[in-house]
Amino acid sequence: MKLIIQIPCLNEEATLPETLADLPRQVDGVDDVEWLIIDDGSTDATVDVARANGVDHIVRLTNNRGLAAGFQAGLDACLKLGADVIVNTDADNQYFGADIPKLVEPIIDGRADMVVGDRQTDSIEHFSPIKKRLQKLGSWVVRQASDTDVPDTTSGFRAYNREAALQMAVVSRFTYTLETIIQAGKLLVAVEDVPIRTNPKTRESRLFPSTWSYVRRNSISIFRIYAQYEPMRVFATAAVVLGIAALIPFTLFFIYWVQGDGAGHVQSLIFGAVLFNAAVVMGALAVIGDLMHAQRIMSQRIFERVRRVELELGVPPSHYEPGAAPTGQAATTGAHSAPTPSEQRALIKQEEAPR
Secondary structure, eight states: OEEEEEEEESSOTTTHHHHHHTSOSOOTTOSEEEEEEEEESOSSSHHHHHHHTTOOEEEEESSOOOHHHHHHHHHHHHHHTTOSEEEEOOTTOOBOGGGHHHHHHHHHTTSOSEEEEEOOGGGOTTSOHHHHHHHHHHHHHHHHHHTOOOSOTTOOOEEEEHHHHHHOOOOOSSOSHHHHHHHHHHTTOOEEEEEOOBOOOOSOOSSOSSHHHHHHHHHHHHHHHHHHHOHHHHHHHHHHHHHHHHHHHHHHHHHHHHTTOGGGGHHHHHHHHHHHHHHHHHHHHHHHHHHHHHHHHHHHHHHHHHHHHHHHHTOOOTTEEEOOOOTTSOOOOBTTBOOOHHHHHHHHHHHHSOO
8 A cells, every 4th residue: 555645835945844854654554655745836946855855756837826736736646656545734844744644544444535634723822813713614614515524624634545536626726625525525435534733833824914815715715615516505595585685675665555655665666676686596596506516526527537547548647757766776667656758758759660
């Protein structure tokens, strides 16, 4: 069994050595433990630092595509490199690397397909009170949308087995944490959570420059993801609320009309009509959204099948570069490493050459 620990990185030359030093090279129940970084368009020496600190695999994206895209690229590479279990962690050393055996234990024991590390956010000292409340609110919303019991849905410290990773398809440009939990719940992936420890804060978050930005971006992300996976519930609820609101001005107009003063309250009739039309539109969006959701599920299944076909054909990971070679050996291609771009071109030319 092979475990690959993946780390999305953006200009992490300062914190990456400490993060890597915290990661295990041996885990009970696992034969091989390898490290992979996803360089998301770094402009510093992140890749050189990774190689110097023993990273086995590197996915180097040509430009900055965001955390969600980096996470998806890492999953794809890990699968093509033969991973049976994939652990995702952050490059700022937020998570306690020694808890990785605890994180993967439910997967190795066959109890879970996906495991999320619970940071127990109430005990994190550098989290402000408002951030702690928002974490709880956001996690509650995601639990309602996903039908899971994950207490810390924004935790990026998580593990996937091969089958769960094959089914993950992140479309959000901002975050993968919320969407993958909702996907797992809808795809009947067995999800568990385990308490994990965190390290002292090493730097400010690059995702959230301020508390207001955190509130705004997370709120929008939660609404978008919830609406994508529960469109009928979201828009039908809005339709019912608007329909009930329309009854208020309609009722007032009717009362005045019975009293013979209807002509003086036509504005109530117009306002009620506007609200009623909005309710009808929301109802139509509920139906359309539900139909689009069905198409999304079909597209996701097709994506999963394409992934399986690529694995069967041995398609190498995109933007792949070998990392540090084992002691006394050169970096090789094969089951644990994909060909470099130059090696791929040489193979293609060799196959196209006349025989």
